[in-house]
Amino acid sequence: MAETLLEAKKLNNFIGGDWVESNDSTEVINPANGETIVQVPLSDGSTVDKAVEVAKKAQKDWAKVPAPQRAEVMLEVGNLMKQRKERLARLLTMENGKVLEEARGEVQEGIDMAFYMAGEGRRLFGHTTPAELPNKFSMSQRCPVGVVGIITPWNFPIAIATWKSFPAIVAGNAVIWKPATETPIMAYELAKIFEDAGLPKGVLNVVYGKGSAVGDAMVHHGDIRVISFTGSDVTGRNIASECGKQLKKVSLEMGGKNAVIVMDDADLDLAAEGIIWSAYGTSGQRCTAASRVIVHEDVKERLEERLLAGIEKLTIGDGLDETNKVGPIINKAGLEKIQKYIQIGKEEGAKLVAGGYVLEDGDFAKGHYFAPTLFTDAKPDMRIAQEEIFGPVLSLIPVKSFEEAIEVNNGVSYGLSSSIFTTDANRVFQAQRDLDTGIVYVNAGTTGAEIHLPFGGTKGTGNGHRDSGVQALDVFTEWKAVYVDYSGKLQRAQIDTE
Numbered sequence: 196m197a198e199t200l201l202e203a204k205k206l207n208n209f210i211g212g213d214w215v216e217s218n219d220s221t222e223v224i225n226p227a228n229g230e231t232i233v234q235v236p237l238s239d240g241s242t243v244d245k246a247v248e249v250a251k252k253a254q255k256d257w258a259k260v261p262a263p264q265r266a267e268v269m270l271e272v273g274n275l276m277k278q279r280k281e282r283l284a285r286l287l288t289m290e291n292g293k294v295l296e297e298a299r300g301e302v303q304e305g306i307d308m309a310f311y312m313a314g315e316g317r318r319l320f321g322h323t324t325p326a327e328l329p330n331k332f333s334m335s336q337r338c339p340v341g342v343v344g345i346i347t348p349w350n351f352p353i354a355i356a357t358w359k360s361f362p363a364i365v366a367g368n369a370v371i372w373k374p375a376t377e378t379p380i381m382a383y384e385l386a387k388i389f390e391d392a393g394l395p396k397g398v399l400n401v402v403y404g405k406g407s408a409v410g411d412a413m414v415h416h417g418d419i420r421v422i423s424f425t426g427s428d429v430t431g432r433n434i435a436s437e438c439g440k441q442l443k444k445v446s447l448e449m450g451g452k453n454a455v456i457v458m459d460d461a462d463l464d465l466a467a468e469g470i471i472w473s474a475y476g477t478s479g480q481r482c483t484a485a486s487r488v489i490v491h492e493d494v495k496e497r498l499e500e501r502l503l504a505g506i507e508k509l510t511i512g513d514g515l516d517e518t519n520k521v522g523p524i525i526n527k528a529g530l531e532k533i534q535k536y537i538q539i540g541k542e543e544g545a546k547l548v549a550g551g552y553v554l555e556d557g558d559f560a561k562g563h564y565f566a567p568t569l570f571t572d573a574k575p576d577m578r579i580a581q582e583e584i585f586g587p588v589l590s591l592i593p594v595k596s597f598e599e600a601i602e603v604n605n606g607v608s609y610g611l612s613s614s615i616f617t618t619d620a621n622r623v624f625q626a627q628r629d630l631d632t633g634i635v636y637v638n639a640g641t642t643g644a645e646i647h648l649p650f651g652g653t654k655g656t657g658n659g660h661r662d663s664g665v666q667a668l669d670v671f672t673e674w675k676a677v678y679v680d681y682s683g684k685l686q687r688a689q690i691d692t693e
């Protein structure tokens with residue numbers, strides 16, 4: 196299957212518009228069945244140096260191309276992605292494991308982002324303001340930063356890359372992209388799309404390799420002016436401190452410990468459905484996945500019944516089989532981490548009422564599958580209710596009031612997404628004000644972000660920047676203030692003659 200979809204048996208780096216071989220490589224494994232899909236290069240810092248050299252030259256010319264023309268390339272990228280959507284989705288399912296309908300949804304996010312950023316090429320708004328002196332004009336404008344580095348995770352291998360690379364390219368930067376080694380095919384496909392769309396050589400460069408080699412070299416390269424990173428908390432914090440030492444701009448999107456609040460007046464069928472897909476969709480491997488349910492004690496039992504019934508109906512297996520709704524875990528290390536937290540949850544005294552084990556019978560043994568898991572009677576300070584597990588594990592935390600629900604929601608170190616199910620309009624507005632997360636949903640689950648809104652979180656989820664939306668342009672542009680004096684004489688500002 197992989198060979199018919201993917202022409203290459205080994206991927207190459209994409210540098211200066213050339214497909215460049217690398218000596219060292221490793222296998223990319225389909226997490227659904229353990230089959231090798233392709234070989235991916237393991238490059239080193241010297242490849243990053245070469246990519247930055249060509250990117251620097253390419254960026255100088257690219258920045259001079261009028262932004263509406265840069266946007267036309269993005270429009271063509273969107274069109275090509277649309278044409279190739281099914282192929283991209285199938286390859287994405289193979290390398291990442293997510294089920295086809297989710298893979299199609301992820302590719303669609305990228306398509307949406309391409310068309311949205313193509314529009315930004317005709318805006319890239321700055322400001323004009325009245326000047327303090329007569330016959331003087333003042334304005335501000337966005338300028339590209341130069342060569343920017345993007346480092347992306349395996350769980351959304353194409354969408355997140357489009358959130359970062361599309362605004363960067365439309366704004367006139369050149370990009371060095373290091374994708375996750377587990378999911379390199381989307382990077383290969385997207386680079387081919389840019390090539391076919393006519394992006395000048397060197398504006399987008401893909402360098403494959405380990406984070407400790409390629410990622411680290413990017414972080415330390417003096418000519419990469421921005422690092423935009425999505426991934427784990429530990430890696431992000433290290434990158435931030437290294438960038439801090441160099442005064443390098445860094446944008447971080449990291450983990451989440453997202454909660455759904457279910458109040459006593461909620462539509463419980465709706466809430467249960469929203470929770471099931473937020474917690475177990477993508478096998479819980481979304482940064483926005485719900486891993487806590489904060490439920491009013493009066494409806495706890497009725498919600499639990501509905502959740503158990505929903506879990507029963509989940510069909511698990513290879514995502515290419517469209518009858519399956521939940522796919523595998525990315526790799527063995529991911530499975531082991533989930534198992535560790537099941538043990539921790541039991542020891543902490545939470546009640547395991549569903550799942551809690553690796554699926555190993557029959558075809559499951561070829562891949563990495565974990566049964567959708569539900570703990571009840573969890574306490575807010577338990578580790579399973581505080582730490583990111585990144586798997587299909589949900590903990591129910593009973594509370595007595597709306598105020599307590601908000602407090603529990605906010606009582607974690609992360610702040611990405613949260614949701615509340617209630618039919619009380621006053622609570623809706625209080626919740627959207629008081630929930631300390633970058634994303635808030637009302638009467639919907641915690642996942643399913645739309646690309647024209649800013650994506651990111653508060654507290655330990657990030658460092659104040661946002662992916663996606665027009666706000667993503669802030670990461671990849673510098674503001675320039677411009678004063679034009681047309682008085683014909685030297686006017687000195689800030690001279691107080693009184």
Ligand SMILES: NC(=O)c1ccc[n+]([C@@H]2O[C@H](COP(=O)([O-])OP(=O)(O)OC[C@H]3O[C@@H](n4cnc5c(N)ncnc54)[C@H](O)[C@@H]3O)[C@@H](O)[C@H]2O)c1
Nearest residue numbers: 347348349374375406407410411426427430448449450482
């Ligand atoms: N908030 C968000 O927007 C968001 C979205 C998706 C995923 N995530 C988070 O991503 C994590 C899962 O992704 P992951 O396991 O791929 O994360 P990870 O941190 O292990 O890897 C992310 C990327 O960083 C690279 N990397 C690793 N070490 C590096 C180093 N020393 N220097 C530079 N780069 C390095 C990796 O190779 C990969 O490309 C989860 O914690 C999840 O919550 C967050």
Ligand SMILES: O=C[C@H](O)CS(=O)(=O)O
Nearest residue numbers: 351354481483642643644
């Ligand atoms: O990380 C990318 C996803 O789009 C997040 S969400 O689950 O759709 O919100």
